[in-house]
Amino acid sequence: MARITGVEVVDVRFPTSRDRDGSDAMNPDPDYSAAYLVLRTDDGPDGHGLVFTIGRGNDVQVAAIRSLAPHVLDRPVPETAADLGALYRELVGDSQLRWLGPEKGVAHMALGAVVNAAWDLAARRAGLPVWRFLAGMSPEEVVGLVDFRYLSDALTPDEALAVLRAAEPGKAGRAAALERDGYPAYTTSPGWLGYPDAKVEALTRQALADGFDMVKLKVGGDLADDVRRLRLVREVVGPDVRVAVDANQRWDVGTAIGWMRELAPFDPYWVEEPTSPDDVLAHRAIADALRPIKVATGEHVPNRVVFKQLLQAGAVDVVQLDACRVGGVNENVAILLLAAKFGVPVCPHAGGVGLCELVRHLAMFDFVAVSGTTDDRAVEWVDHLHEHFTDPAVVRGGRYVAPVAPGFSAELVPATLADFRYPDGPVWTELEAR
Amino acid sequence: MARITGVEVVDVRFPTSRDRDGSDAMNPDPDYSAAYLVLRTDDGPDGHGLVFTIGRGNDVQVAAIRSLAPHVLDRPVPETAADLGALYRELVGDSQLRWLGPEKGVAHMALGAVVNAAWDLAARRAGLPVWRFLAGMSPEEVVGLVDFRYLSDALTPDEALAVLRAAEPGKAGRAAALERDGYPAYTTSPGWLGYPDAKVEALTRQALADGFDMVKLKVGGDLADDVRRLRLVREVVGPDVRVAVDANQRWDVGTAIGWMRELAPFDPYWVEEPTSPDDVLAHRAIADALRPIKVATGEHVPNRVVFKQLLQAGAVDVVQLDACRVGGVNENVAILLLAAKFGVPVCPHAGGVGLCELVRHLAMFDFVAVSGTTDDRAVEWVDHLHEHFTDPAVVRGGRYVAPVAPGFSAELVPATLADFRYPDGPVWTELEAR
Structure with missing residues (x-):
């Protein structure tokens, strides 16, 4: 053994x-x-x-x-x-x-x-x-992965089994469709707050040319800047491409509502992380005030207990699970099952280091075996640092290609491990020496 | 400088x-x-x-x-x-x-x-x-300690100022009363789950002899054991001494309600940590079902944002702040102000290493300058490990003596630092050698 x-x-x-x-x-x-x-x-x-x-x-x-x-x-x-x-x-x-x-x-x-x-x-x-x-x-095996402690007021093992069994018909067909067509992606690459307008515009045009039908902008630094950048992007993409905005927890309830009302004329698709990831009641208040703009959160939600409450309270319209924030695949399976029970789409957070590589597996499992749909769903895509992975995420025509290599795609190439090791890898010792 | x-x-x-x-x-x-x-x-x-x-x-x-x-x-x-x-x-x-x-x-x-x-x-x-x-x-200086980010839907700086100004009259008298009479304590020493009944009974009698009018038992391991132990303690203390129980996060909502209904005949004063410290909605459901038994939590509540929601939702009847779980004195001042705004008593969590030493300062500040009262308030007392501190907490006649030494009482005596250092202090090398 x-x-x-x-x-x-x-x-x-x-x-x-x-x-x-x-x-x-x-x-x-x-x-x-x-x-x-x-x-x-x-x-x-x-x-x-x-x-x-x-x-x-x-x-x-x-x-x-x-x-x-x-x-x-x-x-x-x-x-x-x-x-x-x-x-x-x-x-x-x-x-x-x-x-x-x-x-x-x-x-x-x-x-x-x-x-x-x-x-x-x-x-x-x-x-x-x-x-x-x-x-x-099997549905029974999947349910056995989950820790139902603190979940039973919203999701029991039997309810989870029912979700999974309902998705059994058509699994093989959906897996084949993924291998043929991939899974929807959206791109955040144009929208980092530090980029000048010309770079935002050029990257937005590139996103359209690359086949994306959804982009995301960072907001929350300066309202006038946000209005100008969102207007610019909306003009570039036209009315049919979805434009989400991401405030990265900058606001209190009142500020979130006021700020987003200023951005509403440009038809934002969702507002992401409007406030503290711990604040279920604040997300509910913001969601109630801003509909039809959706409220999204998750990359900093610490565990399944907080996701459960966000869903119970009707505080989120989009669940953004993260591959590395919670207790691994097992807890993310719990979060997928909770979201399916409440009928809320999951659009995983990605970017960073390796998150695109990892979360595509979770989204594809969701499509094949849990929610059974890609409607209103897309995985974030940020096109940098992929060259450091042995099984890098690939997006083509605005869709994640289904990975085929065995494993979870988290392996770094040996040269990266040698070069970027902190603080003693050569990249860092050279920066230090400047 | x-x-x-x-x-x-x-x-x-x-x-x-x-x-x-x-x-x-x-x-x-x-x-x-x-x-x-x-x-x-x-x-x-x-x-x-x-x-x-x-x-x-x-x-x-x-x-x-x-x-x-x-x-x-x-x-x-x-x-x-x-x-x-x-x-x-x-x-x-x-x-x-x-x-x-x-x-x-x-x-x-x-x-x-x-x-x-x-x-x-x-x-x-x-x-x-x-x-x-x-x-x-001054009230202004105290308000300046607080980070109001994520709090403004429940507590603004002006509201915090109003709380503090309302407590200004009588501050000197309350400080003098503390130095004369101390601050109410309750004891958890009899109630650890691993203790046999005879030890629980003997320690409960000792607690009464020592002047305590409130004790706490650990529960949640086995229902029959809990019923037997709580009956035993209630028989020893009579009807007028408060007996709280502490489940240390063991339960889901349904189990918490069912289990506590079995303990209700013995008149528990509060149930502490019935479920996950992150679960505002579960605490509310449990509190609604169990009244007049109070619901208490806080030692694992991660920050002021979750305390805020517990108070907004009416999910807790007792706020148990912890000196070492959140962002230090500054965040605990925020929590005291939130609790005062919502009219909920604060009964700090203590025990552990140094928690009794630290939280007495916060409870005494609350009495002098924030809530202005000790009604329904008591600081936990566990009588062990105090000998390791240079300014140990002292409880006399069931009340914490007001500390007079300058500082926050967190200093360990030099011999402790030498003996209990892990893994190379002599206490640990000797245990390892056995």
Whole structure:
């Protein structure tokens, strides 16, 4: 029986703040980073996982992942849904580590990286990309992945089974359609807050030429700037392309409503992260005031308990799950099932380091085996840093191509690990020497 | 001008799991620990702070505190409310570190330790215990400590000012009353889940003899055990002593309501942490179903945004702030002001390592300068590990004695730092050698 024989964790950082890629109203100078994990085995493939951060503190995230090593070292390589459910439950159930959350922040993201690396390992051994590996599980196996603690007032195991069983007919056809046509994407590349208008305009035209029918702009820095940029983009794309805006948590309730009313003439499709990701009641108040503009959030929602409340309260119109914020695939399956129960579309957050690579698997699993539809759904696409991955995300004609390589696509190429290691990789020592 | 010249962080752990002190339904074997921080200065006293954890992961917490050192190293020693507000805002505003929360978990607790150490420093320089240092600030200065982001739909700066101004009359008299009579306490010492009935009974009798009029039991492991223990304690204390129960997040909504209905015949005063600390809507459902039994929570509530919602939703009857879970004194001042605005009593969480030492300052400030009352209020008291502190909390006749030593009472005695350092202190090397 193959075993996990090593846990390697590396602090990888990209000096993205030099170009203001990724700049928004809350995050003016991110250095996109990954706390990167490899589970070594004594037989067969290794497993890869990561936590995306934006620079400082990536070392703390590395320490948190290392603290979980005793749970996986010398463990048999997980192969089945039951193995992956057991590992997740053991990690969530570590009562001493639980104190550091519970189920939120640095400790929870570390747990998610270990769970995701275990999924990478299991899917590689099965010879399948994670989306196909997941979609091949029975409804009972999928339900067994989920921790229903704190969910039962909104979703019971029986209700989750019913959601999955309803999606059984047509699974093979939808998987084939994905391999043929891909999955809808939208692009944030034109809209970073630090870009000048000419760059926004050129990138928006490029997005149309590339086949996208939805783009997203960062807002929340300066109202006059936002009005000017949104008008510009709306003029470029015409009335039929969706234009979402993203405030990255800048506002209180009153400001969110007032600001968005100024942007409403340009028909924004959704407003993303209008306020604190913890604030269910504020999202409900904002959603009630702004309809038909949709309210979206999720990339910083800490766990399934907060997603549950956002859905129970009717506070979100779009669920933006994140591959690395919560407890890995298992908790994201819970979030997909909750969203399906409440009939709310899931449009995963991506960008960053590796998020496009990872979330496409979750969206495709949702289409094949949970919601059964791509209506009102699209995965975020930001076209940078993909060259660092061995199985990079590919978007063609405005759609994510279905991945075929076995695993979860989180593996970094060896040269990247050598060059961008912080603080001692050559990229950083050279920057330091300037 | 005095400056901060060093940031020392130590991993301190006590092997408490050997005696099942601190055992509850979610935390069967805690090793009470502290990620302990000293801010060294080049002139005058040093500042001390800590994060309480229960063992594994304390090293991650240490790493998180160390990551904040650049924000305080070489900084002038904070002396005024404005200095302390500026430091807090700078730490919360570090956008790269914010990604690790935001404002929750390991990263936020680290920030809280630094803020609290800065308060210790400032109060020592002022020659006052923190409760008197805080109570001596003007309403305007206190409001300046608070980050109102995400609060304005429930509490504006003007409303906070009005709360504080209404408490101005009688401040001196209330401070004098505290120094004469102390502040109400209740005791959890009899009620740890791992204790046999005879020990529970003996400790309950001792609590009465010591002058307490309120005790607390851990519940949520086994219903028959809980019924038997609660009946036992109620028989010992009679009808007039309050008996609270604490489920430490064990339950979903339905289980919480059903379980507490079985305990209702024994007149529990409050149920604490019936479910996930993130679940505002669940707390509301439980509170609605169980009245007149009160619902209490807070020791794991991650920040002021979740406290705000618990109050807005009418989901809690008792706010249990924690000195080390949120962003230090500044965020706890926000929580005290929110609770006062909504007319909900604050009964701080204590126990652990140093929590009794710290929270007494906050409760006393609340009495003197915010709520102006001790009605329906009491600070938790657990009588262990106090001997490790230079200014230990003292409870006499069921009341906390008002601290008089300058500072925030977080300083550990040198012998403790040497003996309990993990993993290389002699206490741990000897345990390891057995």
